[in-house]
Amino acid sequence: MAKTSVNYQCPNCSAPLPYQPGKEKAVCEYCGTEFEISVLEELYRHAEERAAQERAAQEAKWDTDAAGSEWTEEEAAALRAFTCSSCGAEIVSDENTMATECCYCGNPTLLPSRFAGMLKPDYIIPFKKTKQEAVAALKEFYKGKYLLPSSFTGGNRVEAIQPMYVPFWLFDAEVEGHATFRAYQDHVFETSDEIITETNVYECLRSGTMRYERVPADGSKKMDDSYMDSIEPFDFSELVPFQATYLAGNLADKYDVDAEAAVPRADMRMSQTTVDVLEDAVTGYDRKEIQSSSVIKEDSKVAYAMVPVWILTTRYENRPYTFMMNGQTGKVVGSLPIDEKKKWLYPSVAALVSIPIVYWLAKLFV
Amino acid sequence: MPLDYKRILSALAVLLCLLLPAAALAAKVNAEPGIEPGQVVVDEAGLLDRSERAELARHIEGLQEKHGIGIAVVTKKSLHGKDIVKYTDNLMNQRFSPGQNGNTVLLIAIDQRDFQIVTDAKMHAIITNDGGAPYLRDAFLDDLSDGRYQAAFLAYADTVDELVSYYEKEGKPFDPADQFSWIALGIAVILALVVMYGVQSYLVSMMSNVQPGYGAGAYLLDDSIRLEAPTDTFLYMTVTRAPKPKESDRDGGSDIGGGHGGIGGKF
Known part of the structure; x- marks a missing residue:
């Protein structure tokens, strides 16, 4: 019997992500996020490459x-x-x-x-x-x-x-370093009664x-x-x-x-330090977080x-x-x-001095 | 030529007959129907029962006598599209300004759930736009919104009494910025504790410079770094929507011309 579906994991919420062959997009039933099938396939190919690199990193020995x-x-x-x-x-x-x-x-x-x-x-x-x-x-x-x-x-x-x-x-x-980062780009705009934030999510490979x-x-x-x-x-x-x-x-x-x-x-x-160098090369995004890395000696x-x-x-x-x-x-x-004694005395003096100043500033806003 | 007294008297009588209806008509045009002279509570909308009206009136009359001021509460079923600020100001000028030391009127238009306070020039000097006016409004607005009309009107009168007493005692209008604030004190104490923690953490951190190593940046040959072309793949987009915070409609009072002031809004 021909295989009718392939199960991926949703990159957004990690829920199972089935899709029908022949279709170009998959939609997560849990979070509603839509994905291009070609993007998912590339994502999984990268994950397999990363696993192979991690195995190579573990096998590399110092003399x-x-x-x-x-x-x-x-x-x-x-x-x-x-x-x-x-x-x-x-x-x-x-x-x-x-x-x-x-x-x-x-x-x-x-x-x-x-x-x-x-x-x-x-x-x-x-x-x-x-x-x-x-x-x-x-x-x-x-x-x-x-x-x-x-x-x-x-x-x-x-x-x-x-x-x-x-x-x-x-x-x-x-050393040869490889790292995968999840990077986020936010676009914020306003309507008359809402603040809408569109976040584009990218997978960034750095080697x-x-x-x-x-x-x-x-x-x-x-x-x-x-x-x-x-x-x-x-x-x-x-x-x-x-x-x-x-x-x-x-x-x-x-x-x-x-x-x-x-x-x-x-x-x-x-x-x-290798991962830090690779992370510094992920630029143009509002936020980023590391997903995986391998460093081969x-x-x-x-x-x-x-x-x-x-x-x-x-x-x-x-x-x-x-x-x-x-x-x-x-x-x-x-x-x-x-x-x-000094450990409590000095901070207490600083706190007592700050009370009237902060009180006066707070009165301007309450 | 001898004076013809009969003809003069006849002419005066005719003139009087002509002027009296005109004067009566003029009075009818200016006056609000159903308002007796000296009346301080006019409840045309029927928000209070008889005993509540009598109690409120007695209370207000006592305050008027105490300070030499005029206070009035007027409720209307509808203003039929008239401007509430002008209407209330005219009402105060024409019918409710017995006080030598200042006058104020609170008017309620129940169909639109509008309220308006106006003050004449003397009372405006006591109940200022940014000081007493918001304080006076906040004193009764919750009761008004919840339909506790007598409590709201009593709170209005008592707060006018409080603000006038403050002025008489201090010689200056009430200003919330001059008052002690428990909220500000609470904020100050909390931030002082944060300051205390921050100062202590900083002083303690100065006592040791021993910390575990992180990375090997000092031993990386900078000119040896060779990065491959980056690969960035768009995965998906998420959209989040948050309601805009609404600006508070509880701002201060405003000038309404002729030295008068006032504050109003919905309840």
């Missing part, structure tokens, strides 16, 4: 095995490892540098351990900011923070300042290629991802091939997130690098506060304590 290399026996012999007995952090230094306390939890008991199980970084960004610059930058960071307790800056001393090389995985890739270089994802579980994201960007044009001599006088965090585990974060960041590679971070710790009312400064750019990130 993580090429990241990092093995230490020579001589290099490994010159390194020392310490394990924090409190939080389990593993810190690496050269043989002349002594880690005196854990930079993550402040525990002074660090147990020497055998250096092993860590790849040799491909690159490093050497420290450009000094200890004095880190302290000055932190003091500058306090300025203009109206809710900062007075006693925090008054009686506060930075308890520890440590230069730390943090492990990062750097992802390079040429393109672009290249990312050195998208970072930190390789340390101890380092808060939000802190590491906030301390960016690093200028990776200043990367130099790694040499163990850069560790002299500095500490290094031993990575505990391998390259494969860092891939989802890098993928997410690149996909997000090509020509990808991963490198292992150490980046410089100053870690400054202090205590206030028996709570530790950690600040970090980008050792290359000097950017400081951190969260300051809040004075609860």
Whole structure:
């Protein structure tokens, strides 16, 4: 028996949308919207293409095995490892540098351990900011923070300042992005008693290629991802091939997130920006929303690098506060304590001052 | 020549006989039928019963005496197409202006459900177009619309009393903008709470610059972007219709000439 109907979904309300062969238009029985059959067929063809692209995107893999290399026996012999007995952090230094306390939890008991199980970084960004610059930058960071307790800056001393090389995985890739958007164009006109809005709805396909270089994802579980994201960007044009001599006088965090585990974060960041670029190319509409997207990696590679971070710790009312400064750019990130009295006092004053002004303005309209 | 008193008296008598009917006719032309001198409630449309009329009249007479003003309520079955503003103003000028300190008349034409208030120049200075007039109208219009005629007329009289008392006490006409507004205060308090929340959120947000990363824009090579030709396909069109908001017909009062003022409308 010949097939007499094909079932689509209404693009407007998602209800079943039957139509009879030979007819040029289909009308949704639920929302009443009318569609050209050729448009529906094109819509479904695009959806199938998008599904195939998404499958291809999932299959594309990063070559993580090429990241990092093995230490020579001589290099490994010159390194020392310490394990924090409190939080389990593993810190690496050269043989002349002594880690005196854990930079993550402040525990002074660090147990020497055998250096092993860590790849040799491909690159490093050497420290450009000094200890004095880190302290000055932190003091500058306090300025203009109206809710900062007075006693925090008054009686506060930075308890520890440590230069730390943090492990990062750097992802390079040429990506091919495809995205489908639903875009809306409104035409508003008025009759004597009605405001009529006609909305034309379009399906917009955008595709393109672009290249990312050195998208970072930190390789340390101890380092808060939000802190590491906030301390960016690093200028990776200043990367130099790694040499163990850069560790002299500095500490290094031993990575505990391998390259494969860092891939989802890098993928997410690149996909997000790729879709943003494609969305920016949808112009001439009043509104738009994404329907689907796929981002396929090509020509990808991963490198292992150490980046410089100053870690400054202090205590206030028996709570530790950690600040970090980008050792290359000097950017400081951190969260300051809040004075609860000030938190309510200042907004209350602003509210009380605004009442008579707003009352006077409101009287003009009521 | 000696005066002929008889002829003079006869001529005066003839003249008197000729003038008296003319004067009576003139009075009949100017006066409204059925309105007694000093009457303050004229209910030709029959909206009130006898006792309601008497009570309303007593109340108005008391207010007239209290302030030295004239207040009148007139209801008509129909104005037969006459202009209600001119008609009411003429009515006040001719029949209802006993007050030394100002006069006002409320007229109802029940067939068209029209109402009109007019004020003479003195009362217009007390009940101004943008101040007292809308306040006076709003005081009785709901009762009038709902058919509670006596309540509406009493509210009209009492509100005139209130506005005149205010003027006597303050030395200036009533202006709603001078009055305390609970609505404005409520709006001010709500917006102040919004201000408080906004200021607090801003101050708290300043205390930390730690936030998760979003995207990789800093690592995108701008000159590497190659976009393919866009494909835009029209899918369908939707139409929404919304009724236009109607402008309020409750605007202020207006000047009606000769220094008089008034406010009117439908009920």
